Amino acid sequence: MKDFIKSYLLELCCSYTIVSVAGAFINMAMGTETNNANVVLMFIFCNIAVFVLSIHKFFEKLSPLAMIIIQYVVALVLCTGAILIATLFWGPVTPRGWFEFFRSFTIPYIIGAALYYYRLYREAKDQDEMIKEIQKQKTNSKS
Amino acid sequence: MKLNLFEDKNITDEHVDVYYSDMRPVIRQIIDSVNSERPTLSGRPADEDLDDGEEIILDPKEIYYLDHIDRKLFAYTENGVYRLMSTLASVEEQLSPYGFVRISKSNLVNIYKIKQLKPDINMKVYASFDNGERICINRSYKKSFTEYLQKMRRMSQ
Numbered sequence: 001m002k003d004f005i006k007s008y009l010l011e012l013c014c015s016y017t018i019v020s021v022a023g024a025f026i027n028m029a030m031g032t033e034t035n036n037a038n039v040v041l042m043f044i045f046c047n048i049a050v051f052v053l054s055i056h057k058f059f060e061k062l063s064p065l066a067m068i069i070i071q072y073v074v075a076l077v078l079c080t081g082a083i084l085i086a087t088l089f090w091g092p093v094t095p096r097g098w099f100e101f102f103r104s105f106t107i108p109y110i111i112g113a114a115l116y117y118y119r120l121y122r123e124a125k126d127q128d129e130m131i132k133e134i135q136k137q138k139t140n141s142k143s
Numbered sequence: 144m145k146l147n148l149f150e151d152k153n154i155t156d157e158h159v160d161v162y163y164s165d166m167r168p169v170i171r172q173i174i175d176s177v178n179s180e181r182p183t184l185s186g187r188p189a190d191e192d193l194d195d196g197e198e199i200i201l202d203p204k205e206i207y208y209l210d211h212i213d214r215k216l217f218a219y220t221e222n223g224v225y226r227l228m229s230t231l232a233s234v235e236e237q238l239s240p241y242g243f244v245r246i247s248k249s250n251l252v253n254i255y256k257i258k259q260l261k262p263d264i265n266m267k268v269y270a271s272f273d274n275g276e277r278i279c280i281n282r283s284y285k286k287s288f289t290e291y292l293q294k295m296r297r298m299s300q
Contacts, residue, residue: 063267068266
């Protein structure tokens, strides 16, 4: 449990730093400004993302694709819940706002899943090449 | 078959004498085992009762993979499935230098028998064998599997 908390906090710090610094650069480039509500929501979303990704061990028996879909649904539900709670304090979200949330959540997730699949494919290819090489060297040493 | 073992700490010339009436496969396997330095495993055909059937000596290079189901260990070869009376951990320790690596909690594969390694549409990576069978490589064992392949490649160079 101690290791889990340690790893969780480390990943949370890294992800929040990346997101907030990237947000600051985008604001500077676009000439926009953020507010305290956005900063708090960003921190909550980072918490949700790190938590959802850290529970991958519980989906060990499932295929990675099923795991990615389940994690997407869980993260989407938690983020939607967080926004609904936020509306109690900072006012309602417009339909356009909900659409933007869904889009800005789904697109990076799909890109991440595609990168994961590419990495998996590359690793499997490298492993396959290594196996072929080992088999070839064994055959050569016999002859 | 009667087996006599003689322990003599002072012996310098270790030897095996085999008395047989006809050259059956099991006798041939014993001879092959003595002639090779490769470890051997013994097992009984999985479709027979444990008390029945002759115990077969298995050459590890003939084994595709080992599967641990319901606390029983099975070895899959081209000629059939054999039940081994040992644990997966002990077999892993014994056969690790000979190309056997753990790919899941209950499977040990012979890398020399793998025909292809390919990810499936559901993102699971499968190892296919010459006999058409395929077995999933668990993602928890992916790192250790890669490290084992790198080690074997270095050793074989």
